[in-house]
Amino acid sequence: MPRSVGSPGRRDTLALLARTLREHGPASRARLAVLTGLPKATVSTLVVELARRGLVRVAGRVELLPRTAFGIGVEVRLTRVVATAVDLDGGTRLSRQAVCEPAALRVEEVADRIGWVIAELSADVRAAGGWVCGITVVAPGLIDTEHGVVRLAPRLRWREVALLDTVAARTGLPLELLALGNDANLAALAEHRADPVPDLLCLVGDHGVGAGVVADGVLVRGASGYAGEVGHMALEPLGPYCACGRRGCWEACVGFDALLHAVAAPGDPLLDPALDAAESLAVVRARASAGDWRALDGLHRIGAALGTGVAILATLLNPTAVVLGGYFAALAEWLVEPVRAEVAAGPVAAAAVPSVRASALGASAAGAGGALLALERAFDDPARSGPDHHDHEEAPA
Amino acid sequence: MPRSVGSPGRRDTLALLARTLREHGPASRARLAVLTGLPKATVSTLVVELARRGLVRVAGRVELLPRTAFGIGVEVRLTRVVATAVDLDGGTRLSRQAVCEPAALRVEEVADRIGWVIAELSADVRAAGGWVCGITVVAPGLIDTEHGVVRLAPRLRWREVALLDTVAARTGLPLELLALGNDANLAALAEHRADPVPDLLCLVGDHGVGAGVVADGVLVRGASGYAGEVGHMALEPLGPYCACGRRGCWEACVGFDALLHAVAAPGDPLLDPALDAAESLAVVRARASAGDWRALDGLHRIGAALGTGVAILATLLNPTAVVLGGYFAALAEWLVEPVRAEVAAGPVAAAAVPSVRASALGASAAGAGGALLALERAFDDPARSGPDHHDHEEAPA
Numbered sequence: 001m002p003r004s005v006g007s008p009g010r011r012d013t014l015a016l017l018a019r020t021l022r023e024h025g026p027a028s029r030a031r032l033a034v035l036t037g038l039p040k041a042t043v044s045t046l047v048v049e050l051a052r053r054g055l056v057r058v059a060g061r062v063e064l065l066p067r068t069a070f071g072i073g074v075e076v077r078l079t080r081v082v083a084t085a086v087d088l089d090g091g092t093r094l095s096r097q098a099v100c101e102p103a104a105l106r107v108e109e110v111a112d113r114i115g116w117v118i119a120e121l122s123a124d125v126r127a128a129g130g131w132v133c134g135i136t137v138v139a140p141g142l143i144d145t146e147h148g149v150v151r152l153a154p155r156l157r158w159r160e161v162a163l164l165d166t167v168a169a170r171t172g173l174p175l176e177l178l179a180l181g182n183d184a185n186l187a188a189l190a191e192h193r194a195d196p197v198p199d200l201l202c203l204v205g206d207h208g209v210g211a212g213v214v215a216d217g218v219l220v221r222g223a224s225g226y227a228g229e230v231g232h233m234a235l236e237p238l239g240p241y242c243a244c245g246r247r248g249c250w251e252a253c254v255g256f257d258a259l260l261h262a263v264a265a266p267g268d269p270l271l272d273p274a275l276d277a278a279e280s281l282a283v284v285r286a287r288a289s290a291g292d293w294r295a296l297d298g299l300h301r302i303g304a305a306l307g308t309g310v311a312i313l314a315t316l317l318n319p320t321a322v323v324l325g326g327y328f329a330a331l332a333e334w335l336v337e338p339v340r341a342e343v344a345a346g347p348v349a350a351a352a353v354p355s356v357r358a359s360a361l362g363a364s365a366a367g368a369g370g371a372l373l374a375l376e377r378a379f380d381d382p383a384r385s386g387p388d389h390h391d392h393e394e395a396p397a
Numbered sequence: 398m399p400r401s402v403g404s405p406g407r408r409d410t411l412a413l414l415a416r417t418l419r420e421h422g423p424a425s426r427a428r429l430a431v432l433t434g435l436p437k438a439t440v441s442t443l444v445v446e447l448a449r450r451g452l453v454r455v456a457g458r459v460e461l462l463p464r465t466a467f468g469i470g471v472e473v474r475l476t477r478v479v480a481t482a483v484d485l486d487g488g489t490r491l492s493r494q495a496v497c498e499p500a501a502l503r504v505e506e507v508a509d510r511i512g513w514v515i516a517e518l519s520a521d522v523r524a525a526g527g528w529v530c531g532i533t534v535v536a537p538g539l540i541d542t543e544h545g546v547v548r549l550a551p552r553l554r555w556r557e558v559a560l561l562d563t564v565a566a567r568t569g570l571p572l573e574l575l576a577l578g579n580d581a582n583l584a585a586l587a588e589h590r591a592d593p594v595p596d597l598l599c600l601v602g603d604h605g606v607g608a609g610v611v612a613d614g615v616l617v618r619g620a621s622g623y624a625g626e627v628g629h630m631a632l633e634p635l636g637p638y639c640a641c642g643r644r645g646c647w648e649a650c651v652g653f654d655a656l657l658h659a660v661a662a663p664g665d666p667l668l669d670p671a672l673d674a675a676e677s678l679a680v681v682r683a684r685a686s687a688g689d690w691r692a693l694d695g696l697h698r699i700g701a702a703l704g705t706g707v708a709i710l711a712t713l714l715n716p717t718a719v720v721l722g723g724y725f726a727a728l729a730e731w732l733v734e735p736v737r738a739e740v741a742a743g744p745v746a747a748a749a750v751p752s753v754r755a756s757a758l759g760a761s762a763a764g765a766g767g768a769l770l771a772l773e774r775a776f777d778d779p780a781r782s783g784p785d786h787h788d789h790e791e792a793p794a
Contacts, residue, residue, distance in 0.1 A: 013434045037410045042436050199620040211713065215617040215624075222715020223596045224749040227612075232743075233709045237633065312630045313713065316608065318619020346629075352621040 013038060017046045018064070021056065022089065026063035055088065064089050070125045073370020074114050075138040075183065076102050078155055078207075079276070081110070083117040084367035085125050085132070086375060090193070092128065093368070096121040103157045107166050115171035134374030136179045136186065137163060138366050140210065143182040145225030150180070154243060155207050179373060184228050186369030187325050188212020189219050190361055193372055197320040201313055201354070203230075203306070204366070205259075205328035209251040213317060231255070235309055253305040256327055259284070262298030281330055288334055299334035306335060307342025310356070314343055318352055325359035332358030410435060414443045415461070418453065419486065423460035452485065463488050464527045469518055470767020471511050472535040472580065473499050475552055475604075476673070478507070480514040481764035482522050482529070483772060487590070489525065490765070493518040500554045504563050512568035531771030533576045533583070534560060535763050537607065540579040542622030547577070551640060552604050576770060581625050583766030584722050585609020586616050587758055590769055594717040598710055598751070600627075600703070601763070602725035606648040610714060628652070632706055650702040653724055656681070659695030678727055685731055696731035703732060704739025711740055711751055722756035729755030 013036075020035050021027065029047060033040040050056040057065050066089045074083040082097040098113045105113075114137060122132050141153030148164025150156070168175045188202035192214045202212040211228040213220040220227045231251035232244055239248025240258065252258060256277060263284050264270040270283055287295035310322055322343070328335055340356045359365055410433075417432050418424065426444060430437040447453040454462050463486045471480040476498060482491040495510045502510075511534060519529050538550030545561025547553070565572045585599035589611045599609040608625040610617040617624045628648035629641055636645025637655065649655060653674060660681050661667040667680055684692035707719055719740070725732050737753045756762055 039436055039439050042439070197620075213713070215612055215619075216615060218613060218615065220612040220617070220714065222612075222749070223594075223717040223751070224715055226715040226749050227713065229712050229715070233712060234705065308631065312709070315626050315630060316610070316624065316710065316713065317617065318621055318623040318626070320620040352619070352623045354620070 013042065014046055014049065017043065018050065018055065021062065021064045026061040028061050032062060066091050067128050067130045069133040069375065070094075070128075070130045071371040071374030071376075072118060072121055072125075072132055072135045073138055073186065073367040073372075073374065074117060074135065075367040075370065076110065076114070076140075076156065078103065081113045081117055082364070082367050083114075083121045084364055084371050085121050086368060086371035087128075087130060088375060092130075094121060094124045094128065095364070095367075096124065103155065107158070107161050107163070108170055111163070111166040111170040114167050115173070118171065118173070132177075132374075134179065134376075135173070135177055136181050136370035136374045137167060138181050138183050138186050138370040139163065140183045140206065140208070142226055142229060143180055145180055145182075145221065148175075148178070148180045181370055181373060182210065182212075182225065182228065183366040184210025184325075185212040185219060185221065185225075186367075186373060187359070187361070187365035188214055188228075188323075188369070189372055190365045190369035191323045191325070191359060192217075192219075193369075194361060195321065195323075199317065199319040200321050200323060201310070201317055201319040202323045202325055202359070202365075203310065203328060204326040205254065205256065205306075205324070206326045207251075207256050209254055209309075211313065213319075215317065230309065230313065233309060233312070235305070235312075250305075250309045254302050254309070256280075258305075259298070259302050259327065259331075262302050263287070263295045264298075265294060277327075281327060284331065288331070296334065299331060300338050303335040303338025304342055307339040310339055311343050311346030314354055315346055319354045322354045322356045323359050324356070325361070325365055326363075329358040329362065410439065411443055411446065414440065415447065415452065418459065418461045423458040425458050429459060461486050464525050466530040466772065467491075467522045467525075467527045468768040468771030468773075469515060469522075469529055469532045470535055470583065470764040470769075470771065471514060471532065472764040472767065473507065473511070473537075473553065475500065478510045478514055479761070479764050480511075480518045481761055481768050482518050483765060483768040484525075484527060485772060489527075491518060491521045491525065492761070492764075493521065500552065504555070504558050504560070505567055508560070508563040508567040511564050512570070515568065515570070529574075531576065531773075532570070532574055533578050533767035533771045534564060535578050535580050535583050535767040536560065537580045537603065537605070539623055539626060540577055542577055542579075542618065545572075545575070545577045578767055578770060579607065579609075579622065579625065580763040581607025581722075582609040582616060582618065582622075583764075583770060584756070584758075584762035585611055585625075585720075585766070586769055587762045587766035588720045588722070588756060589614075589616075590766075591758060592718065592720075596714065596716040597718050597720060598707070598714055598716040599720045599722055599756070599762075600707065600725060601723040602651065602653065602703075602721070603723045604648075604653050606651055606706075608710065610716075612714065627706065627710065630706060630709070632702070632709075647702075647706045651699050651706070653677075655702075656695070656699050656724065656728075659699050660684070660692045661695075662691060674724075678724060681728065685728070693731065696728060697735055700732040700735025701739055704736040707736055707753070708740050708743030712743055715749055716751045719751045719753045720756050721753070722758070722762055723760075726755040726759065 016036050029043050033043045047062050054068055056062050067087050069088045070085045072085045080097050080099045085094040096117045098117050100113050102110045139150050142151040144151050150158045150161040150163050152159050164178050164180050184204040187204050191202045192200050198216050200214040204210045208231040211230040232249040234248055235250050236248030240252045241247050242249035242252035344353050413433050426440050430440045444459050452465055453459050464484050466485045467482045469482045477494050477496045479494040493514045495514050497510050499507045522529055536547050539548040541548050547555045547558040547560050549556050561575050561577050581601040584601050588599045589597050595613050597611040601607045605628040608627040629646040631645055632647050633645030637649045638644050639646035639649035741750050
């Protein structure tokens with residue numbers, strides 16, 4: 001298929017070699033030459049460079065070293081900041097978190113907490129013998145990945161927040177080490193790594209609904225990084241009012257609040273605002289498991305409304321797999337079947353029904369996706385990813 | 398961004414070099430080495446191979462030769478079969494057509510007509526000094542690109558038609574020379590070549606509505622090649638009945654029949670089934686140009702309904718540009734503005750409003766896209782694209 005090919009240079013041949021090693025495992029230089037199409041002499045030169053950076057070991061065959069370059073993903077959630085580190089061969093995963101309520105803090109205070117978990121996790125990475133080659137800050141909402149700005153994240157009460165600049169200013173971390181990403185997009189990236197089907201649609205249920213799309217192995221980001229903002233698709237002209245002021249937005253039909261209202265009786269303690277999301281979820285699960293008809297009926301209606309939207313997206317994108325994450329995954333026993341039914345009844349139907357399943361990655365998907373994206377820097381530019389490139393010791397703790 | 402990288406080999410380095418020449422124009426071997434990241438000696442070897450195939454000329458600098466390899470796209474429309482040939486540097490375009498009504502013919506008879514226009518056009522290509530390196534048959538509907546089967550094309554009255562096998566059997570053309578593609582997807586490809594923004598959404602209005610999506614420079618095909626089948630997105634639960642049996646499908650709201658009904662008074666001669674589409678379109682244009690309020694009101698409602706769907710797709714995909722093709726382009730003066738208004742009022746709104754414009758390629762977009770896809774074979778595998786590889790003289794006329 002046509003592709004606008006940029007102008008590759010030495011960076012790209014290094015990246016090509018590094019990726020080939022990740023995908024094919026240890027291989028001889030001769031085999032690497034066949035796999036990459038590069039001349040054997042070029043492969044040898046590149047291998048020397050990767051070895052000098054400490055990324056590969058050469059013992060007959062060339063192999064990626066584990067616990068060398070790590071990527072970090074730091075997710076800003078409503079009730080905590082969670083950092084996840086993943087190493088080059090994906091075999092090691094480390095994690096740290098700071099419990100806090102970002103919506104109640106100033107952005108600088110959130111940036112400080114981001115800095116703390118990064119500093120702690122960077123120390124863990126060094127203790128494991130590795131170094132950090134990149135950091136992705138992960139947030140919900142409309143994320144301008146190019147400028148590192150959270151354009152709009154209603155639940156965090158953020159609008160036009162220059163998050164990356166703030167993090168860089170408060171932590172002293174160099175901006176070129178940092179990237180910003182949307183939670184659902186990065187969850188899709190992690191799901192794709194866990195189950196690399198070519199075409200994957202990931203839907204993350206939270207207070208809103210986010211989507212991440214992988215098409216032919218590549219994350220669809222959109223012109224401004226806003227792809228996957230499906231929460232306000234107008235699905236029901238006469239549906240419930242949405243926080244955005246419109247009616248019948250998808251997330252007004254299937255967001256977490258819609259779930260609680262679908263499942264609860266009037267005056268139900270489940271609607272007590274003092275209950276946190278994890279507690280509410282546990283109550284819903286308990287009721288559904290006990291066969292409570294109102295809970296089962298509510299879950300079925302949520303599943304059907306979720307399926308209506310999934311059918312539209314599946315018709316447009318023709319994915320191999322649809323993965324349900326966030327609270328959808330936590331209630332998968334009751335939601336997956338109605339979604340499957342709606343998708344199977346959809347227009348493309350018999351021709352190309354995608355599989356529908358719950359995420360196996362749980363709440364860490366977006367953070368892990370952020371770490372993977374950060375790691376891509378090591379692949380895209382292995383020359384920049386050596387242990388001496390950034391001195392993380394100097395990140396303020 | 399992460400990408401599942403296949404294992405490139407010699408083919409890919411040849412393709413890389415050919416693409417680089419197309420994108421950057423004539424260049425020295427030294428410059429090509431810089432642009433591709435390949436060693437200079439490798440570039441020299443590859444240039445010799447491309448020259449041997451007659452694809453490049455070396456005169457100090459290396460340059461792609463015009464009128465060498467051509468791709469052909471053959472589009473099966475309701476009232477004709479149209480073939481378009483495009484050469485490697487895009488500077489030459491040739492065309493042939495056979496007027497017929499495929500829905501009234503047996504598939505074998507359609508395949509014969511496809512063979513005729515290919516034979517005529519191949520002769521034109523040879524007369525221009527070139528050769529044909531690939532042929533894409535283009536059809537509307539649900540197209541299984543992998544197996545060369547039209548799964549469902551209601552207007553052609555086709556279901557499970559093994560079109561490529563039939564064309565190969567009737568024409569003697571080798572199957573490996575042939576590919577099958579969906580009209581809207583290939584129109585998107587041609588639009589993208591004409592205006593290479595990274596993220597493009599193309600909507601083609603006909604009796605149905607088809608979409609083609611280019612994300613980050615790559616056509617989104619979906620797992621089975623069905624991506625872009627947006628005609629049956631359920632937009633209005635209480636909307637008009639669709640030919641598919643559901644209500645409120647997008648194409649029931651904005652397909653060509655919906656346009657005619659929106660514009661016409663009861664008993665209006667515009668609704669006479671004897672009128673062909675071009676004549677009806679001319680009448681609609683004439684009335685709207687004359688200020689006929691019913692025509693203007695109908696067009697505005699169609700534009701708004703088109704915009705509602707575009708806003709959903711734009712929210713998911715965050716394209717740079719939305720291009721309206723097919724009958725939407727023919728009525729652009731009256732449709733583009735209401736679409737813009739709906740998109741601007743959509744959820745992503747201020748953050749990332751794509752441009753909305755009519756296609757400048759007209760009805761030939763899908764055929765040209767098919768030719769470009771066929772040409773990609775020359776880029777993907779220049780070794781296969783020499784003039785001696787297939788003997789098109791033997792294609793039956």
